[in-house]
Amino acid sequence: xxxxxIDAAAALAALADPTRRQIFERLATGPRAxxxxxxxxxxxxxxxxxxxxxLKSAGLVKDQAAGTRRIYEIxxxxxxxxxxWLDQFxxxxxxxxxxxxxxxxxx
Amino acid sequence: xxxxxIDAAAALAALADPTRRQIFERLATGPRAxxxxxxxxxxxxxxxxxxxxxLKSAGLVKDQAAGTRRIYEIxxxxxxxxxxWLDQFxxxxxxxxxxxxxxxxxx
DNA sequence: ACTTAAGGTAAGCATTAGCTTACGGTTAGC
DNA sequence: GCTAACCGTAAGCTAATGCTTACCTTAAGT
Numbered sequence: 001x002x003x004x005x006i007d008a009a010a011a012l013a014a015l016a017d018p019t020r021r022q023i024f025e026r027l028a029t030g031p032r033a034x035x036x037x038x039x040x041x042x043x044x045x046x047x048x049x050x051x052x053x054x055l056k057s058a059g060l061v062k063d064q065a066a067g068t069r070r071i072y073e074i075x076x077x078x079x080x081x082x083x084x085w086l087d088q089f090x091x092x093x094x095x096x097x098x099x100x101x102x103x104x105x106x107x
Numbered sequence: 108x109x110x111x112x113i114d115a116a117a118a119l120a121a122l123a124d125p126t127r128r129q130i131f132e133r134l135a136t137g138p139r140a141x142x143x144x145x146x147x148x149x150x151x152x153x154x155x156x157x158x159x160x161x162l163k164s165a166g167l168v169k170d171q172a173a174g175t176r177r178i179y180e181i182x183x184x185x186x187x188x189x190x191x192w193l194d195q196f197x198x199x200x201x202x203x204x205x206x207x208x209x210x211x212x213x214x
Numbered sequence: 215a216c217t218t219a220a221g222g223t224a225a226g227c228a229t230t231a232g233c234t235t236a237c238g239g240t241t242a243g244c
Numbered sequence: 245g246c247t248a249a250c251c252g253t254a255a256g257c258t259a260a261t262g263c264t265t266a267c268c269t270t271a272a273g274t
Binding site: 009012013015016018021024025027028029030074079082083086088089090 | 116119120122123125128131132135181186189190193195196197199
């Protein structure tokens with residue numbers, strides 16, 4: 001019902017791609033420019049640019065102009081929405097786990 | 108480096124699909140059989156079966172035979188791997204957020 | 215034994231999505 | 245002003261994937 005839950009879908013879909021995760025993990029070490037990110041990745045720079053656009057619209061990264069370069073960094077907002085979405089199921093998961101270790105029911 | 112981090116990829120990819128999220132959310136209310144899950148979803152039962160296989164191999168759900176029916180329920184393991192993967196970036200995200208509110212650099 | 219219910223699997227199809235090449239726009243430096 | 249660096253966008257192609265129909269197996273009920 002929350003607005004955060006809605007685009008938790010976008011954040012999950014964004015991090016589902018391996019290349020996008022690589023970019024995201026790379027940004028975890030600190031802010032970087034697009035060309036710097038593309039350097040060392042097995043894809044071309046335009047591909048990285050497209051991936052960054054997806055990550056940005058999912059609230060996972062932020063960009064910032066710096067002359068002719070654009071500096072990207074991790075945006076905490078996207079991580080927060082995913083975490084909030086996961087917490088929604090934490091109770092159910094714990095209940096399931098509790099039933100398992102107790103082993104009283106069903107067997 | 109952890110084994111949990113490796114198949115965090117599978118868990119994220121599994122939850123990236125909207126139908127699979129619907130199934131997962133439906134299971135959060137309690138264990139259900141396949142046909143029961145398919146009832147009310149806009150896809151056919153075999154599609155649900157395939158989705159459940161993906162969720163299962165990602166460690167997100169567990170199944171259990173009950174006569175001619177199979178009861179699926181949420182597996183906490185999959186949620187744990189995602190959470191562990193997310194926590195890996197929590198520090199970086201907080202550092203980024205900290206730089207933002209301080210606003211000393213860059214402006 | 216026969217029938218019915220329940221569900222996994224195979225084959226095939228249509229859509230999506232990631233990648234590349236090519237191009238255009240903006241800023242720094244000479 | 246001109247050139248070079250940096251980056252986003254468009255167009256097009258290929259591979260992946262989600263869905264359906266059809267089939268087969270297993271278990272329960274009569």
